[in-house]
Amino acid sequence: MNSQFKRGIIELCVLSELVGDDMYGYMVINNISSHLDVNENTIYPILRRLTIDGYFSTYLEESNQGAPRKYYRITDSGFQYYMELRNEWDRFIGGVYEILNQGGKKNEEILRKFEERTAKTKNRKTGN
Amino acid sequence: MKNELQKQKIEKQEIEEIIRDHEEMINEALAEGLSETEIVDKFGEPERVAKDIADSNHVKDTQENKKFSMATAWKTIKVDSIISSAIISLLSEDITYETVNEDEITIYYDGNEDMSLYDVSFENGIFNFKRRQEFGRIFFKKHNSDMQFLVKFPKKIEIHEFKHSSVSGDITVKGIIGDTIGVSTTSGDISVNGIVTKTGKISSVSGDIVMNRCIVETLSINTVSGDMDVDNLAINEELRIDSVSGDVEINNTETKRTAFKTVSGDMQGSEFYPGEITFSSVSGDVDIRNQDQSKIIKVLKKSSVSGTIQINNIQRNKN
Numbered sequence: 001m002n003s004q005f006k007r008g009i010i011e012l013c014v015l016s017e018l019v020g021d022d023m024y025g026y027m028v029i030n031n032i033s034s035h036l037d038v039n040e041n042t043i044y045p046i047l048r049r050l051t052i053d054g055y056f057s058t059y060l061e062e063s064n065q066g067a068p069r070k071y072y073r074i075t076d077s078g079f080q081y082y083m084e085l086r087n088e089w090d091r092f093i094g095g096v097y098e099i100l101n102q103g104g105k106k107n108e109e110i111l112r113k114f115e116e117r118t119a120k121t122k123n124r125k126t127g128n
Numbered sequence: 129m130k131n132e133l134q135k136q137k138i139e140k141q142e143i144e145e146i147i148r149d150h151e152e153m154i155n156e157a158l159a160e161g162l163s164e165t166e167i168v169d170k171f172g173e174p175e176r177v178a179k180d181i182a183d184s185n186h187v188k189d190t191q192e193n194k195k196f197s198m199a200t201a202w203k204t205i206k207v208d209s210i211i212s213s214a215i216i217s218l219l220s221e222d223i224t225y226e227t228v229n230e231d232e233i234t235i236y237y238d239g240n241e242d243m244s245l246y247d248v249s250f251e252n253g254i255f256n257f258k259r260r261q262e263f264g265r266i267f268f269k270k271h272n273s274d275m276q277f278l279v280k281f282p283k284k285i286e287i288h289e290f291k292h293s294s295v296s297g298d299i300t301v302k303g304i305i306g307d308t309i310g311v312s313t314t315s316g317d318i319s320v321n322g323i324v325t326k327t328g329k330i331s332s333v334s335g336d337i338v339m340n341r342c343i344v345e346t347l348s349i350n351t352v353s354g355d356m357d358v359d360n361l362a363i364n365e366e367l368r369i370d371s372v373s374g375d376v377e378i379n380n381t382e383t384k385r386t387a388f389k390t391v392s393g394d395m396q397g398s399e400f401y402p403g404e405i406t407f408s409s410v411s412g413d414v415d416i417r418n419q420d421q422s423k424i425i426k427v428l429k430k431s432s433v434s435g436t437i438q439i440n441n442i443q444r445n446k447n
Contacts, residue, residue, distance in 0.1 A: 045180045069152060070148075080334060
């Protein structure tokens with residue numbers, strides 16, 4: 001996958017996770033990797049980069065795990081960036097679906113259309 | 129991993145923070161009962177992690193070192209009659225508009241964006257400058273959020289309609305003279321200086337708006353959460369301000385009629401003579417302090433849940 005494309009999607013997911021609640025790093029990574037096949041070495045650098053860019057602030061909180069956890073909290077500019085990115089994503093994915101749906105929305109419909117088409121070309125070839 | 133980070137020339141302080149973050153995350157994974165191989169699987173080889181972090185750092189470095197010089201004159205367009213419309217539509221670029229004693233429009237730029245994305249035309253008196261829309265671009269290509277433009281218009285040539293819209297870039301408008309001037313953005317800041325127009329419309333969702341030394345007949349300013357700072361405006365007819373939560377500060381400004389609508393934004397004025405004022409708010413207040421007691425301010429209508437209106441040289445409408 002184009003690495004910039006992947007990065008953009010992970011950014012959107014990381015922002016989305018943190019829009020709802022403050023979270024610590026491992027939690028963000030776990031939540032995302034339970035849906036998508038990405039690991040820590042993709043997510044952590046993005047989390048860190050977004051923090052340096054001012055989209056997240058961090059604070060430490062004691063945990064029953066021993067060492068305190070670093071929590072990430074989305075900032076106003078982070079929220080704004082999320083909205084921009086999300087808007088862009090919706091438009092992009094909308095465009096993709098417009099293309100896909102031209103061929104039919106459901107599998108049966110797509111299959112039927114394809115069979116009709118292949119039947120036609122077969123007929124043409126055999127001259128019937 | 130520490131060694132690997134050092135190889136990538138990351139600063140010592142940063143390395144310690146990154147190591148600390150990873151210790152925390154690995155401890156969480158261990159506490160969850162993950163085995164060592166599962167952890168390596170989840171976190172990747174230290175060498176790879178260090179490289180990914182360094183990569184995302186370098187992007188930033190080159191951006192920060194960049195200084196804008198506006199050295200490149202990109203397009204020059206000769207204008208001999210009038211500009212009936214100047215329509216500019218951009219995305220996240222910062223832009224400044226100025227007027228100069230020349231008879232051409234010149235566009236300067238600085239930044240690394242692919243310039244074939246921008247279309248400029250001047251036909252039948254209509255000047256168009258826009259960025260082509262490419263949905264999903266942000267996901268495919270490196271995002272160049274640091275583009276800057278400077279557009280110089282001929283001072284002597286009339287502009288009937290001037291319209292700028294963009295999503296997140298900051299906008300500066302200086303000295304433009306036109307029948308109607310409209311500037312709108314979602315999150316960029318707007319700064320307007322020395323414009324002369326019959327109808328001015330300035331709107332922003334979350335950006336701040338600053339206006340200075342302008343002459344207008346009717347002016348409407350709109351914002352959701354951005355603040356407004358207005359100073360030294362001569363408004364011949366009417367000033368309309370709509371804000372949801374943004375605060376408004378108005379100094380040294382005079383007009384015949386003012387309408388201020390807000391939910392929770394406050395208005396503070398000094399040497400602000402709003403003429404006849406209509407005010408509606410949920411909790412926003414109005415507080416105006418003026419020296420000149422001879423200029424009459426009439427409150428035509430006030431509707432507010434908990435907001436108050438205070439004008440020190442106020443003359444109340446009966447009833």
